[in-house]
Amino acid sequence: MWLIMTFYNLSLHPQILKAVTEAGYLEPTSIQLEAIPKIMEGFDIRASAQTGTGKTAAFLLPTLNHLVTKNPKQGKGPRVLILVPTRELAMQITTQALKYSKYLNQIKTVCISGGVSYQGQMRDISRPYDILIATPGRLIEYIEKRKIDFSRLEILILDEADRMLDMGFVEPVEQIVAAIPSSRQTLLFSATMQGSVIKLSEKLLNKPIDINVNAKSISKNENITQKLHYVDDLNHKNRLLDHILSNNGDDCIDCAIVFTATKRHADQLANELHDKNHSVAALHGDMNQRQRTRTISQLRNGKIRVLVATDVAARGIDVQLITHVINFDLPNTVEDYVHRIGRTDRAGAKGIALSFAAGRDTPLVKKIEKFTGQQIDVSEIEGLEPRAKSQSRPKQRAASPRNSVNRQFGGRPKSQQQQKRNGRRG
Numbered sequence: 001m002w003l004i005m006t007f008y009n010l011s012l013h014p015q016i017l018k019a020v021t022e023a024g025y026l027e028p029t030s031i032q033l034e035a036i037p038k039i040m041e042g043f044d045i046r047a048s049a050q051t052g053t054g055k056t057a058a059f060l061l062p063t064l065n066h067l068v069t070k071n072p073k074q075g076k077g078p079r080v081l082i083l084v085p086t087r088e089l090a091m092q093i094t095t096q097a098l099k100y101s102k103y104l105n106q107i108k109t110v111c112i113s114g115g116v117s118y119q120g121q122m123r124d125i126s127r128p129y130d131i132l133i134a135t136p137g138r139l140i141e142y143i144e145k146r147k148i149d150f151s152r153l154e155i156l157i158l159d160e161a162d163r164m165l166d167m168g169f170v171e172p173v174e175q176i177v178a179a180i181p182s183s184r185q186t187l188l189f190s191a192t193m194q195g196s197v198i199k200l201s202e203k204l205l206n207k208p209i210d211i212n213v214n215a216k217s218i219s220k221n222e223n224i225t226q227k228l229h230y231v232d233d234l235n236h237k238n239r240l241l242d243h244i245l246s247n248n249g250d251d252c253i254d255c256a257i258v259f260t261a262t263k264r265h266a267d268q269l270a271n272e273l274h275d276k277n278h279s280v281a282a283l284h285g286d287m288n289q290r291q292r293t294r295t296i297s298q299l300r301n302g303k304i305r306v307l308v309a310t311d312v313a314a315r316g317i318d319v320q321l322i323t324h325v326i327n328f329d330l331p332n333t334v335e336d337y338v339h340r341i342g343r344t345d346r347a348g349a350k351g352i353a354l355s356f357a358a359g360r361d362t363p364l365v366k367k368i369e370k371f372t373g374q375q376i377d378v379s380e381i382e383g384l385e386p387r388a389k390s391q392s393r394p395k396q397r398a399a400s401p402r403n404s405v406n407r408q409f410g411g412r413p414k415s416q417q418q419q420k421r422n423g424r425r426g
Contacts, residue, residue, distance in 0.1 A: 010036050012061060013068050015103035020061070023099055029054035034211045036062045044208040045187045046201050050338055053213055056096050059157050059187050064100055066155065067107050067130050077149030078110070078132035081180065082157040083139070083173065085164040087113040088292065090133050093159065097131055107131070114138045115288045122147070136164070136172035143179050150180045156204070161190040162197050162335070170196065177204060191335050223350045224341055227379040228365065230386040231356045237328060238272070240356065240384055244326065245278055245306060255299065255321040257343055258308045261329035269328065270308040280306040311336055319343075327355035330364055334371040354379075 007020050007028055028036070031049045039045055039062035049055045063080055071079055084090045094111040101107045108129040112121045114137055125132075125148060132139075132148070142148050156177070158164065164173065186205050190197050193212070201208065231237050245253060260266045263284040270282035281295045281304045298304045300319050311331060322344045331337050337355075344351025355376070357365055369375050380386075 005033060007061075010061075011040070012036075013065050013104075015068075016061060016064055016100060019100050019102050020057075022102075025057070029058075031055050031211065031213045032058045032061070034213070035059065038209050038211070039063070039185075039187060040065060042185055044185060044205040045189075045211060046193070046205055046208040047187070047189045047211040047213075048191070048193045049189060049211070049213040050191050050335075050342065055189050056093055056159070057100070059159070059189065060093070060097055060100055063131070063155055063157070064097075064104060064107065068104065071152050071154065073152040075149055075152045076126075076128035077152055078129060079152055080131045080155045080157065081150070081153055081176075082131065082133045082159060083136060083164070083176065084133065084159045085135065085167050085169065087115055087135060088296070089160065090135055091293070094133050097133065109133065112138050112142065115290075115292070136169045136176060140172055140175060143176065153180050153184060155185045155187065156180060157187045157189070158204075159189050161188050161200065162192050162194075165196045165200065170200070173200065174203075191339065224344060224353050225351070226341065226353045226355075226374065226376045228355050228357055228376045229379055229381070231358055232387050233358075236384070236386065237356050240381065241326065241328060242273075242276055243381060243384060244354065245273070246276075253305070254323045255302070255319070256306050256324035256326055257322055257340075258306060258326045258328050259331070259340055260308060260310060263310055265329070266308045266310055273306060273308070278306050279304045280308060283307055283309040285310065311340070323351055325351065325353045327353070330355060330357060330361050334364075334368045337368050338372065 005028055007017055007025060010028065010032075012020070031047065031053045035045055035047055035055075035058040039059065045059075047055065047058070049058070059082075067079060082093060084093060090111050090113045094109060097109045101109065108127075109131040110121075110124045110129045111133045112125065113135040121138075121142075125142065139148075158173070186208075188197075188201050188205060188208070193201075193210075229240055231240065241258070245256070247253070258269065260269055263286050266282040266284045270280050273280040281298060283292060283295050287295070295304070295307070296319070299307050300321065302321070308328075325341050325344045327337070327340060331340060341351075341353035344353060355365075365376065
């Protein structure tokens with residue numbers, strides 16, 4: 001007889017359970033079942049789990065449970081520091097922390113990141129608070145100005161550590177760690193546990209417990225239909241995308257994220273689609289916080305239907321309305337592919353992931369299939385078939401496109417030099 005685990009089996013504080021129940025959570029996910037008890041026991045944790053597995057609650061719920069007990073040390077600085085790579089993720093975790101702590105009136109959460117005025121953040125950190133959620137760059141500015149007291153810090157959490165290191169935050173993270181107490185509990189969450197992430201974890205963690213939510217088991221994405229469109233050139237990509245976004249058939253797109261390789265491509269593609277009367281906006285790292293917040297809000301409210309984004313900007317986006325993810329440019333890594341398509345599998349919703357691939361992308365496609373344990377079906381649209389017929393797999397046919405002529409726009413750079421010419425990533 002199977003025992004159905006609920007959050008009530010995890011010995012969480014009644015006020016936390018009340019908030020979790022109101023949020024509609026019924027059963028803990030795998031990462032929550034494994035991580036929450038160990039975190040509550042005080043162990044350092046090194047966890048490998050993809051976005052969308054419930055990892056935010058996996059570290060927030062036991063952390064809040066710990067904060068219910070008062071710290072004997074007096075002060076107004078944080079008891080918990082959560083480091084994240086992007087502003088969007090910082091905001092998302094802040095929203096979750098406020099949701100889970102809504103009945104814990106004594107626990108205060110502060111978020112600091114770039115792109116937001118110093119005045120409001122200075123006001124927040126000048127008052128007593130318990131949880132500090134921060135991006136490395138802005139936090140270091142406050143540390144150097146001696147505006148934050150870490151004397152009562154008890155828990156350090158690094159979320160999306162792999163992305164943090166990919167973005168060049170190795171030295172900032174080490175600088176921040178040097179400024180906080182060494183006698184702390186440390187929790188590190190990462191989509192992958194390789195290379196620099198392992199090295200960093202060995203420096204920061206004390207006899208950690210490893211938790212690995214098997215990448216393949218969560219990458220199956222049973223609710224996501226994956227399709228691959230082979231393309232000849234950029235103009236072919238352009239015509240395919242316009243047809244797909246204009247299709248009113250069974251695969252009608254309600255809300256989509258289109259991923260590009262660079263910031264410049266995101267802007268250029270958004271402009272092209274706007275000229276074709278699609279409700280669209282771009283999202284990338286060169287936009288200030290107000291612009292990014294407004295764009296995400298417009299996506300959630302249905303004011304825009306298509307978001308053209310880079311990987312860095314899309315980290316932390318949690319919009320349950322997304323029905324389609326379109327890889328206009330394939331990502332550099334298989335992990336990023338899984339992360340991208342997971343944008344349309346929120347809360348168990350069904351979705352469709354479409355990828356455009358040139359012949360040179362075939363090795364990457366094979367790596368993705370090996371990593372996920374799934375074969376991606378090759379699909380063709382009548383009238384928009386690739387000229388090259390080298391693919392041997394069975395192909396799915398789709399409806400004929402409407403006649404249209406499209407201008408070219410940026411595609412995937414072939415080299416680092418081309419990347420510099422075409423625009424920086426993120």
